[in-house]
Amino acid sequence: MFSAFENGKKEKSIEVNFTDTNNKIYPVNLKIESEGTQKWVNTNKAIALKEIDKWVLDNIYKNGYVSDSKPDSYTGFDLLATIKLILKESGNEGLLNFSLFSSIIDHFFKNGQIGEFIIYNPEQPLLREFRESKQIFPLGIGGEGLFQELKRITNGKKENPQIEEIKELLLLIDWFEDFRMPENLISNEFTLQIKDKYLEQNLQFFDQRSTNEGCLFLLFYFTLFISTNTPPFFAIDNIESSFNPKLCTKVVQTLVKLTKDKKKQVIITTHNPAALDGIDLQDDNNRLFVVGRNMEGHTKVRRIEYKPNRSIPLSEAGRMGLNGGLPDNF
DSSP: OOOOSTTOOTTOOEEEEEEOTTOOEEEEEEEEOOTTTOOEEEHHHHHHHHHHHHHHIIIIITTTOOOTTOOSOOOSTTHHHHHHHHHHHHTOGGGSOHHHHHHHHHHHHOOHHHHTOEEEOOOHHHHHHOOOOOSSSSSOTTSTTHHHHHHHHHTTOSOOHHHHHHHHHGGGSTTEEEEEOOTTOOTTOOOOEEEETTSOGGGSEEOGGGSOHHHHHHHHHHHHHHOSSSOSEEEESOTTTTOOHHHHHHHHHHHHHHHHHTTOEEEEOOSOGGGGGGOOTTSTTSOEEEEEEOTTSOEEEEEEOOOTTOOSOHHHHHHTTTTOOSOOOO
């Protein structure tokens, strides 16, 4: 993606800085490689590798440390292994401060939490069918893989702390009582048995195809937050889908608590003002941003901070347009 404004300059880079809990900064600077490929490249990585190549040239080859096994060029992450081989063969392994090299690479490009970032946008048909058709493990962006992840968490045991926690959270749905993984399923069976406390005894269990979509979305979100296999940093688009306003508020409250308990960081988008009441802005770890466009059409992001003298709920302020983020052309 790049600017489509008439005065937009495609050669202009996009800079994003990530800071971890130790205040270490991971800067990413993206720039279009060429007009032909329209490929984004991380210029920080390119600059760092050029500096490393220069160091290799100045400190190894110009000093006569060569190897018959050296490649034609030194680019990419196999560079460290190549240098180690050269120095080992020449008997000069002490020349390179490997910790310095490693820190350069890690500083610019390597952070598992950033690298695993995913934007989830679950879709009802994918959640209802439970089919395995994903390229992302363990949960696909549309909800693929939910059944397999629940099965993995259960691991053939009748009682599991993570499963029990998911069941307890699903009690937000007034009719929900229980769910279970049927035993002795064949490999191509995808069925979750769900129990409705109001139905007759012989009709209490039905599969995921017969439940309402709100239950499926909650099952996906709670599994996403509780599973130890899911990314520690991710986003959810349109969290309000299939939830009434009161449930939407409670869901956001619950997910905020789960982010702390499970040590996850999550970006959530919503168009429903009711979701705002689920956020405690007194806690600086919870932040609310309004995204809109200015008079020139440029996207702007503005933070809504906690105000002790605010007299109305955030949801009401949102509906009234006091927070911004609503159209003003009608």
